[in-house]
Amino acid sequence: MAVPEELLDILACPVCHRPVRPDGDELVCTGCGLRYPVRDGIPVMLPEEARRPGVGESA
Numbered sequence: 001m002a003v004p005e006e007l008l009d010i011l012a013c014p015v016c017h018r019p020v021r022p023d024g025d026e027l028v029c030t031g032c033g034l035r036y037p038v039r040d041g042i043p044v045m046l047p048e049e050a051r052r053p054g055v056g057e058s059a
């Protein structure tokens with residue numbers, strides 16, 4: 001499910017305050033690389049909900 005572009009414009013990573021970009025079902029921080037889930041089209045911009053770019057994931 002796509003996140004509207006105007007929403008992406010105002011969203012920022014709560015950890016490092018960089019913009020995020022959509023990647024599949026997630027929003028990826030362009031700064032620290034945390035991956036925020038999108039639930040029912042609503043980005044969940046919570047560090048505790050985010051996934052870290054993990055071990056075993058190709059960069």
Ligand SMILES: [Zn+2]
Pocket residue numbers: 013014015016017018029030031032033034
């Ligand atoms: Zn970040």
